[in-house]
Amino acid sequence: MPDESVDEVLVAFKGDKWTVARGRLLTMGRSRACDVHLPDDEHLSRRAGSLLVLNDCVLVRNDSRHKPLVIRPPSGEDRVVEPGAAMTSLPFMVFSVVFTGRGGSTVTVRVDARSVTPSAGHHPGEVVTRAPETVTSPIVFTRVQRIVIAALCEPLLRRTGPRAVPATYAQIGRRLGRRPQYIRNVVKSLRESLAGHGVPGMTMDDEQAVHDDFRWALARWAMRSAVVGAEDLDDLPSDPEAGEDDGI
Template sequence: MGRSRACDVRFPDDEHLSRRAGSLLVLNDCVLIRNDSRHKPLVIRPPAGEDRVVEPGAATTSLPFTVFSIVFAGHGGSTVTVRVDARSVTPPSGHRPGEAATRAPETVTSPIALTRAQRNVISALCEPLLVRAGPQAVPATYAQIGRRLGRRPQYIRNVVKSLRESLAGHGVPGLTMDDEDAAHDDFRWALARWAVRSAVVSAEDLHDLPPGPDTGDDHGR
């Protein structure tokens, strides 16, 4: 993929795009995405959730995504998007040979009990990450969570603070007592990433939230 005439997927004549920007290699059970550019990163964008940045010269597999997009930045904020459907080579989740033997150890090793209020707040916090993609896939702000749950932002802050204190002893990155960012007041990213990646919340949990307005596009605190 790139501007070069030799590329199978040829990009527009935009000098900000690399002549050889990236390549795809079909493996036995997934697709390998390689950044062939010398200076420019590329972004893997799943149907919902955070973008995954692949630095120049680096590579990553498509797992766990079966359908995704690869986004390349052009001049003046323009982008080139290559959509990839890897369903024919990616086994269904939970059916990959050897998965149990190669799975990373759990970050949290003891059960964590959440109150109903905490679960509602953490579900609303993660809602944009579970239903949106690209720049919109960011944790909800305290104000957005408050509007979603019909609560004041300070109440949301207090619940998030209590969650952080409860999780401090469980080794969750960004939430431990000795973490460099522990003095800061905004733990939304660390909390949301942990909740989504450890499956504490999923898209199904959003059905348990009370009816409310959308979280909106205001991503300020």
């Protein structure tokens, strides 16, 4: 018998489950007219959001007029969807839609879109051509730079929600047994090198730059470019005193 769950997205909330096929819409909100009935909390919108299953992802729409919602991946920073806006779930195969209720409490709807979301590097319907692949100039990092990048991104790779933020210079210093100023100098060298390669967000006149703090820009770029991943955390010392022995 064929698997009826193929090409269907699975949605779960408080023990209830829904299967949503491609092209179908699932609504979420405080109103009983919604498919996913959120708690009776006046801080939650009556029609808070909706999930539309597309060919290769889920379109998450914020149907509220005033309240933002959040797409929360298994690890890494939240994606905020403003009222009236929409955002796809790519590249995440599994994620949560988080609403904020009374007193800052959170309501979480879990979504499993693995059956419709392509794995990294594969795009349905992609035309194969004989044209050569796009080539970019390689960016070479020293061992010290790689370890600092890993320590910078460690909270984003291990945590989720509000705690998924880049490590501070002081936190990286303690992790690696180095002074914060040493870490600042390494990050400064990284920023200058990346700016020379045209990586956005790495120059003082970039709109996304906040003063001289480039931690977010560097961490986002490193993770999106697959420069650092969870496996790289194994290269970090197990305690601050190990930093000197590791030559960093």
